[in-house]
Amino acid sequence: MAASVDVRNLEHSYGVQRVVRGLSFTLDQGAIGCLLGPSGCGKTTVLRCLAGFEPVQGGSIALAGREVSAPGRIVPPEARRIGMVFQDYALFPHLCVAANVGFAFGRRPSPDQHRRVAEMLSLVGLEGAARTYPHELSGGQQQRVALARALAPEPDLLLLDEPFSNLDVDLRERLSLEVRSIIKATGTTAILVTHDQHEAFAIADEIGIMHEGRIEQWDSPYDLYHQPTTRFIADFVGQGVFLRGIVAGPARVVTELGDLDTGAPLLAADGYAVDVLVRPDDIVHDDAAPWQAEVVAKAFRGADFLYTLVLPSGSRVLSLVPSHHNHALGEKIGIRLAIDHVVAFPAAS
Amino acid sequence: MQLDFGSLSGALPYLWKGFRYTVELTTISAAGGLFFGTLLALARLSSIKPLALAASAYVNLMRSVPLVLVIFWFFFLVPFALQWALGTERPPLVGAERTAIITFIMFEAAYFCEIMRAGIQSIPRGQVYAASALGLTYGQSMAHVVLPQAFRNMLPVLLTQTIILFQDTSLVYVISATDFVGAASKIAQRDSRLVEMYLFVAFVYFVLCYALSYAVKRLQLKIAIIR
Numbered sequence: 001m002a003a004s005v006d007v008r009n010l011e012h013s014y015g016v017q018r019v020v021r022g023l024s025f026t027l028d029q030g031a032i033g034c035l036l037g038p039s040g041c042g043k044t045t046v047l048r049c050l051a052g053f054e055p056v057q058g059g060s061i062a063l064a065g066r067e068v069s070a071p072g073r074i075v076p077p078e079a080r081r082i083g084m085v086f087q088d089y090a091l092f093p094h095l096c097v098a099a100n101v102g103f104a105f106g107r108r109p110s111p112d113q114h115r116r117v118a119e120m121l122s123l124v125g126l127e128g129a130a131r132t133y134p135h136e137l138s139g140g141q142q143q144r145v146a147l148a149r150a151l152a153p154e155p156d157l158l159l160l161d162e163p164f165s166n167l168d169v170d171l172r173e174r175l176s177l178e179v180r181s182i183i184k185a186t187g188t189t190a191i192l193v194t195h196d197q198h199e200a201f202a203i204a205d206e207i208g209i210m211h212e213g214r215i216e217q218w219d220s221p222y223d224l225y226h227q228p229t230t231r232f233i234a235d236f237v238g239q240g241v242f243l244r245g246i247v248a249g250p251a252r253v254v255t256e257l258g259d260l261d262t263g264a265p266l267l268a269a270d271g272y273a274v275d276v277l278v279r280p281d282d283i284v285h286d287d288a289a290p291w292q293a294e295v296v297a298k299a300f301r302g303a304d305f306l307y308t309l310v311l312p313s314g315s316r317v318l319s320l321v322p323s324h325h326n327h328a329l330g331e332k333i334g335i336r337l338a339i340d341h342v343v344a345f346p347a348a349s
Numbered sequence: 350m351q352l353d354f355g356s357l358s359g360a361l362p363y364l365w366k367g368f369r370y371t372v373e374l375t376t377i378s379a380a381g382g383l384f385f386g387t388l389l390a391l392a393r394l395s396s397i398k399p400l401a402l403a404a405s406a407y408v409n410l411m412r413s414v415p416l417v418l419v420i421f422w423f424f425f426l427v428p429f430a431l432q433w434a435l436g437t438e439r440p441p442l443v444g445a446e447r448t449a450i451i452t453f454i455m456f457e458a459a460y461f462c463e464i465m466r467a468g469i470q471s472i473p474r475g476q477v478y479a480a481s482a483l484g485l486t487y488g489q490s491m492a493h494v495v496l497p498q499a500f501r502n503m504l505p506v507l508l509t510q511t512i513i514l515f516q517d518t519s520l521v522y523v524i525s526a527t528d529f530v531g532a533a534s535k536i537a538q539r540d541s542r543l544v545e546m547y548l549f550v551a552f553v554y555f556v557l558c559y560a561l562s563y564a565v566k567r568l569q570l571k572i573a574i575i576r
Contacts, residue, residue, distance in 0.1 A: 051478075051482060052481075076481070076486075077478075077481040077482050078483075078484045078485055079484075083482065084478070084479070086475050086478065088473075090473070090476055090478065090479035092476065093498065094501055103483050104483040104484050149483070150482070150483075153483065153484065159482075
């Protein structure tokens with residue numbers, strides 16, 4: 001079976017500015033994909049190309065096996081069987097919630113379509129709000145109306161453009177899990193665009209990290225975090241620092257915090273300098289450890305402290321330590337490395 | 350000077366007839382002007398350049414010529430235009446009253462066009478995107494999403510323009526159509542009661558326009574809350 005979404009070598013420019021440069025990815029039926037990247041990386045443009053709001057200058061987009069975009073050829077948005085949730089929701093303010101959700105069914109919905117609207121409202125937990133108007137709802141409720149409206153006509157593909165950016169942090173986290181379960185309940189294939197990795201991790205099955213108009217890595221959230229393939233991704237996803245190491249054998253790196261087994265052979269000769277990615281959860285506080293580091297900054301985060309530590313060489317590392325280990329600034333604490341997946345890149349300089 | 354409103358009561362049926370024509374002229378012109386004005390606004394905002402240019406030339410012409418002149422010109426031109434359009438042998442007799450209605454529709458269309466254009470532009474682009482993502486064509490999203498909202502947002506301005514139109518219709522006296530003012534001035538000249546008649550007419554205009562303006566202001570506040 002053809003992939004639900006198949007994007008090949010997509011190119012898009014605004015005037016002379018090339019925003020999307022040969023971007024490709026595929027997404028299976030029922031999967032939730034995410035384009036994650038810093039602002040200005042072209043992710044929203046890709047979404048607009050998928051929706052049919054922007055023509056493409058190169059490559060192609062196929063939805064459910066049908067080519068919908070290619071240079072000089074564009075199926076208009078209304079004929080793509082897509083649903084879209086906008087950053088500002090774009091609810092219709094002159095219509096009540098039920099009319100918004102049933103909008104795609106026209107002025108005189110059939111009994112089946114009436115039932116569908118009621119179903120969608122109960123799916124998003126707004127059964128009682130059918131007759132209210134968008135301005136009477138909170139941001140989170142409006143967001144859910146927008147989702148119900150997009151899903152009501154049973155689209156082949158749901159597109160979400162930074163859907164949580166207008167909500168406060170608490171709500172964002174709760175809602176992103178809720179949105180995932182709603183989308184999964186309907187079995188719709190979906191693509192989300194965001195710059196917030198927590199959001200991406202909470203919702204998506206697969207994430208593409210975008211950088212300068214391309215997808216730099218397309219992977220599961222777990223692999224993106226633990227096995228980033230480029231320095232940019234290692235830097236962009238999660239927290240972490242690079243620790244200098246020297247290659248000493250086919251799968252061995254020596255660092256000032258001990259030797260590391262890379263698990264797989266490195267593509268570098270012995271004596272070659274590399275930078276090893278060290279996440280805050282890779283550094284374990286252990287009084288019995290032979291290595292000592294000085295606390296130079298600490299951030300209390302409830303369950304744990306995020307310590308910034310300086311090693312004898314002057315390198316800085318971050319360490320996540322359970323919060324009952326409350327150490328003062330300037331204090332030396334014992335640490336050791338506990339890295340499951342060693343990720344190393346050629347030394348920066 | 351002695352004011353004598355005694356002749357007023359006898360003149361009331363004739364004044365009422367004139368007043369009914371004024372109201373008729375106002376409502377038909379407002380409705381027609383809104384209809385054609387909306388079409389003009391869509392034309393002005395169209396991506397088809399010649400259409401946009403033609404519409405804006407028409408609107409600018411109408412808005413730059415005094416209304417009295419437009420009324421005059423249409424009075425003379427409408428019969429000939431109809432002769433040409435219908436292919437009749439002689440210019441048909443249209444009559445001042447019907448000519449006035451055509452004139453005001455054409456003239457008000459230019460003003461309503463500018464109001465509706467502002468209204469359409471006040472609707473965020475996202476609304477059209479949302480509508481087309483839900484399967485509506487451009488025309489459908491205009492009809493069901495943009496225009497209803499533009500109309501609602503602009504309702505107070507449209508009504509204010511209609512109140513101005515209500516006052517402007519009195520200019521039809523220049524082509525001897527018998528509107529409220531026309532009827533009053535005929536009676537006034539017959540009975541030599543100019544001051545009383547014009548005072549009465551002014552009073553009626555004032556009461557109506559003031560009350561309507563007040564109502565529009567109230568409506569505006571209500572709409573402001575909804576948005």
